Amino acid sequence: MKLSATILLAAAAGTSAFAPASNKASFTALRMADAAEEFQEEIETPKKAPVLPTMSQSLPFMQRPTVLDGSLPGDAGFDPIGFAKSSEDLMNYREAEIKHGRLAMLAAAGWPISELFDKKIANFLSMTPVVDATDRAPSLLNGGLGKISPIYWVACIVAAAAVDVYGISKAKNDPSYSAGNLGFDPLGLYPKSKDAQFRMQTTEIKNGRLAMIAITAFAVQEWVSQFGVVVETPIFFKPIGGVLQEYANSGYITPN
Numbered sequence: 001m002k003l004s005a006t007i008l009l010a011a012a013a014g015t016s017a018f019a020p021a022s023n024k025a026s027f028t029a030l031r032m033a034d035a036a037e038e039f040q041e042e043i044e045t046p047k048k049a050p051v052l053p054t055m056s057q058s059l060p061f062m063q064r065p066t067v068l069d070g071s072l073p074g075d076a077g078f079d080p081i082g083f084a085k086s087s088e089d090l091m092n093y094r095e096a097e098i099k100h101g102r103l104a105m106l107a108a109a110g111w112p113i114s115e116l117f118d119k120k121i122a123n124f125l126s127m128t129p130v131v132d133a134t135d136r137a138p139s140l141l142n143g144g145l146g147k148i149s150p151i152y153w154v155a156c157i158v159a160a161a162a163v164d165v166y167g168i169s170k171a172k173n174d175p176s177y178s179a180g181n182l183g184f185d186p187l188g189l190y191p192k193s194k195d196a197q198f199r200m201q202t203t204e205i206k207n208g209r210l211a212m213i214a215i216t217a218f219a220v221q222e223w224v225s226q227f228g229v230v231v232e233t234p235i236f237f238k239p240i241g242g243v244l245q246e247y248a249n250s251g252y253i254t255p256n
Contacts (some may be wrong), residue, residue: 019146098180101208135228
């Protein structure tokens with residue numbers, strides 16, 4: 001009797017052990033079939049391109065220029081005069097914008113630095129300062145460009161031409177070339193990922209645009225006021241303690 005009960009229990013256990021395995025196999029096969037169908041649908045159904053806005057992001061009352069599709073860093077749809085007629089025109093203007101922006105960033109830093117230290121360096125070297133009596137840097141509006149040595153101008157022209165020739169050669173021979181990408185990164189700051197590169201390029205173009213506005217403002221401000229920017233707005237270029245002391249001595253700040 002006991003032997004018969006044992007045999008029946010063993011048979012029942014064996015039967016229940018085989019049933020889930022069959023169900024699992026069927027379930028797995030169904031899941032694989034569903035995944036294959038979904039994958040096939042993704043291949044056959046092309047992804048829709050993002051819909052571009054009709055109006056310009058920078059000038060909402062104007063239509064977005066067709067060539068400004070947002071693919072370039074810093075592209076906010078700003079081209080009110082319509083300079084860029086084609087993609088080729090757009091890339092030429094972007095190349096020029098990056099060059100002018102980089103030069104303006106150097107100039108925006110060099111302009112006040114020259115007004116701060118030119119006289120000190122010239123006196124130390126027993127030379128004639130190039131800034132005038134009101135600490136204005138030489139410029140087309142301020143005058144004084146005749147004080148600059150012709151050797152300096154020749155060196156600037158040669159250096160600019162060399163950089164330009166190198167950029168043209170790289171654009172023709174390097175398939176991965178993008179506007180302004182001369183491969184100059186001695187400190188290794190340029191990121192590796194595409195998203196990070198796009199963010200850094202956007203940062204550069206925005207800072208370049210701001211620098212172009214700033215250097216123009218420097219020239220106009222000095223021409224109108226007849227004073228150097230470091231004299232008229234010292235709080236931006238000199239130590240705050242010395243500036244407050246100058247304001248106090250000149251009557252801008254009165255002690256209590």
